[in-house]
Amino acid sequence: MATDLAISVTGLTRRFGARVAVQSLDLSVPAGTVYGFLGPNGSGKTTAIRCMLGLLRADAGKVSIFGESDPVRRLDGVGAIIETPRFYAWLSGRANLEICEAYLPEHRHGQIDEALERVGLASRAHDKVSGYSLGMQQRLGIARALLGRPRLLVLDEPTNGLDPQGMRDVRELIRRLAQEGMTVFISSHLLSEIQAVADTVGIVLKGRRVAEGRVSELLRASAGDSGAVEIELGGPDLDAIRREVAKLDGVSLLPESDPSRVLVRSERLPASELNRALVSQGVALDALSVRAASLESLFLSLTESEEVQ
Amino acid sequence: MATSNPIGGVFWRMVAAELRKLLSRPSGVVMLVISALLPILVFALAKAVEGGGASVSANGQPVTSLFSLEGPKLLGYMLTARNFFVLPLFLVMVSAQLVAEERANFTLRALLALPNARWKVLLAKYAALLTLAAISIAGSLGIGGPLCFVFVEGPRELAAWQGVAFGWVASLASDAGLIALTLLISTFSSSVAGVLVGVILGLMADLAIRGLLQIAEMLKLFPTSQVAGLMPGRALAAWEGYADGWDPWAFLGLGLLTLGCLALATFRFQREDVL
Ligand SMILES: Nc1ncnc2c1ncn2[C@@H]1O[C@H](COP(=O)(O)OP(=O)(O)OP(=O)(O)O)[C@@H](O)[C@H]1O
Ligand SMILES: [Mg+2]
Numbered sequence: 001m002a003t004d005l006a007i008s009v010t011g012l013t014r015r016f017g018a019r020v021a022v023q024s025l026d027l028s029v030p031a032g033t034v035y036g037f038l039g040p041n042g043s044g045k046t047t048a049i050r051c052m053l054g055l056l057r058a059d060a061g062k063v064s065i066f067g068e069s070d071p072v073r074r075l076d077g078v079g080a081i082i083e084t085p086r087f088y089a090w091l092s093g094r095a096n097l098e099i100c101e102a103y104l105p106e107h108r109h110g111q112i113d114e115a116l117e118r119v120g121l122a123s124r125a126h127d128k129v130s131g132y133s134l135g136m137q138q139r140l141g142i143a144r145a146l147l148g149r150p151r152l153l154v155l156d157e158p159t160n161g162l163d164p165q166g167m168r169d170v171r172e173l174i175r176r177l178a179q180e181g182m183t184v185f186i187s188s189h190l191l192s193e194i195q196a197v198a199d200t201v202g203i204v205l206k207g208r209r210v211a212e213g214r215v216s217e218l219l220r221a222s223a224g225d226s227g228a229v230e231i232e233l234g235g236p237d238l239d240a241i242r243r244e245v246a247k248l249d250g251v252s253l254l255p256e257s258d259p260s261r262v263l264v265r266s267e268r269l270p271a272s273e274l275n276r277a278l279v280s281q282g283v284a285l286d287a288l289s290v291r292a293a294s295l296e297s298l299f300l301s302l303t304e305s306e307e308v309q
Numbered sequence: 310m311a312t313s314n315p316i317g318g319v320f321w322r323m324v325a326a327e328l329r330k331l332l333s334r335p336s337g338v339v340m341l342v343i344s345a346l347l348p349i350l351v352f353a354l355a356k357a358v359e360g361g362g363a364s365v366s367a368n369g370q371p372v373t374s375l376f377s378l379e380g381p382k383l384l385g386y387m388l389t390a391r392n393f394f395v396l397p398l399f400l401v402m403v404s405a406q407l408v409a410e411e412r413a414n415f416t417l418r419a420l421l422a423l424p425n426a427r428w429k430v431l432l433a434k435y436a437a438l439l440t441l442a443a444i445s446i447a448g449s450l451g452i453g454g455p456l457c458f459v460f461v462e463g464p465r466e467l468a469a470w471q472g473v474a475f476g477w478v479a480s481l482a483s484d485a486g487l488i489a490l491t492l493l494i495s496t497f498s499s500s501v502a503g504v505l506v507g508v509i510l511g512l513m514a515d516l517a518i519r520g521l522l523q524i525a526e527m528l529k530l531f532p533t534s535q536v537a538g539l540m541p542g543r544a545l546a547a548w549e550g551y552a553d554g555w556d557p558w559a560f561l562g563l564g565l566l567t568l569g570c571l572a573l574a575t576f577r578f579q580r581e582d583v584l
Contacts, residue, residue, distance in 0.1 A: 050583075054421075054422075055418055055421060055422060055582070055584070056583070057582060072425065073424060075422065075424040076424040078422075082422070085419070086414055086415040086419070088330060088416060090333065091330075091333060095329075095333075100419060100420075102319075102323055102326035103323055103326065103423045103425055103430075104319075104423060105319055105424070106318060106319070144419065
């Protein structure tokens with residue numbers, strides 16, 4: 001039971017004055033998975049992570065990591081980046097890692113070179129951190145989190161400030177670490193980022209968990225058992241499309257981030273029938289495609305229903 | 310796994326890491342350079358006064374004989390110079406850098422997200438700062454002592470040097486108190502300037518209170534001299550006893566100040582939210 005979980009959070013609550021940043025949050029992160037922790041800005045992701053790592057005091061709730069709940073001991077074997085990693089700017093990247101290593105138990109020493117190698121910083125390791133670019137600092141932060149070969153890696157927005165190449169490097173690094181058996185807990189609001197690496201996700205809104213589970217299952221559940229499909233429509237008059245779609249039975253509008261498209265969810269009508277129905281009403285279409293179920297639409301629909309309440 | 314000894318190998322590596330931070334940045338280096346230069350400066354000044362005085366005569370005698378400069382006395386001046394203002398200010402500054410500044414620039418959270426109790430982290434920082442203070446004192450004494458012993462007239466028997474030697478040792482105790490006080494104030498402020506102002510305001514308040522105590526004493530309201538000895542300002546100056554007689558109350562006050570500040574700083578550090 002509990003030991004199969006890398007992280008178990010129950011009833012975690014943290015307030016800042018009157019504002020509740022995290023509210024009765026429950027999370028179960030299975031060991032050996034890549035877990036995506038999703039939520040819009042200000043939804044409490046970083047606050048929850050800080051509480052897990054004992055940086056913030058929780059107002060209520062329990063956290064255990066690999067079954068250990070002692071706030072100090074549970075951190076043994078955990079590597080973390082929280083928000084933007086910071087360093088002693090007057091020291092070299094390597095010296096920064098050496099100082100961090102001194103704080104680890106001895107059996108976790110000896111990983112500095114490998115960590116620098118893994119994030120592609122080995123050749124710049126002797127430069128002062130004050131001369132590092134944002135992306136290099138982010139990489140050094142990942143290297144620091146990898147010191148001591150953690151069993152659990154907690155990454156809060158690790159791709160901040162990285163260029164596309166850097167983002168891909170991080171993605172590949174995460175995959176490789178997961179293959180080696182490391183549990184990776186990665187928070188982000190970049191849904192495509194998460195979908196590319198995570199097998200399990202938890203979604204938070206306003207400090208509360210609104211969904212958790214395997215990505216494939218969540219997507220299937222949101223598509224419905226009926227086999228509903230999401231269809232993306234484009235045309236010269238988007239308002240006309242919306243108007244006509246609204247009249248159709250079993251077809252509903254979904255929120256869409258692309259302003260030149262209308263996204264609908266069709267319970268029964270296949271795309272060809274929808275096309276026929278719209279054209280018969282004199283609505284011109286210049287694009288129609290069935291969209292693969294994505295975390296983004298799941299996320300947006302969860303966000304939408306939240307705001308309606 | 311972690312050693313059963315609460316202050317084991319990890320602790321001393323933490324101390325070494327903190328000391329490395331201190332010694333690798335300008336503030337720490339400048340502090341040690343000043344520690345080395347001050348006794349040389351005092352020595353040069355003393356020699357200048359002595360040399361200038363020799364050519365002046367009063368009542369047919371050279372002035373130097375009125376201004377009798379002896380080795381132990383000059384070493385005492387060096388001690389006063391070392392403990393007066395500049396180096397304590399540096400000590401407060403570097404202490405604030407290890408806690409207040411690290412909190413402000415978020416380097417603290419990386420240290421606190423590792424499997425060590427916070428009190429141990431704070432104690433490691435304290436030990437590193439105390440080591441820096443000891444190096445500073447050893448540097449000043451190591452340069453000033455031989456200068457006074459070899460190049461200045463005066464007694465050669467050890468007994469004559471005992472008082473001032475103890476003054477140097479006592480200034481490490483004073484530094485220990487000052488660092489503890491600074492760490493405590495660093496749990497209230499996240500800027501080095503804020504901590505400096507806090508320490509200075511605190512010591513000014515202390516001075517004012519001791520003034521009031523003296524007035525109370527003069528008005529014979531109640532005997533206050535012992536209380537005054539316990540006050541932080543007097544306690545931090547316990548080393549001055551080398552010249553005007555040791556005050557056991559000042560040392561008791563220093564012990565209480567050090568332990569009290571450390572305990573309270575640890576208590577607050579243990580509970581604080583780290584962003
Ligand atoms: N130190 C703090 N003091 C006061 N309020 C805070 C503090 N930290 C966070 N909050 C509030 O708690 C809420 C959650 O913030 P948090 O940083 O955890 O969000 P997040 O999900 O990490 O957002 P983002 O995606 O922007 O990083 C926000 O409303 C924020 O204003
Ligand atoms: Mg955040």
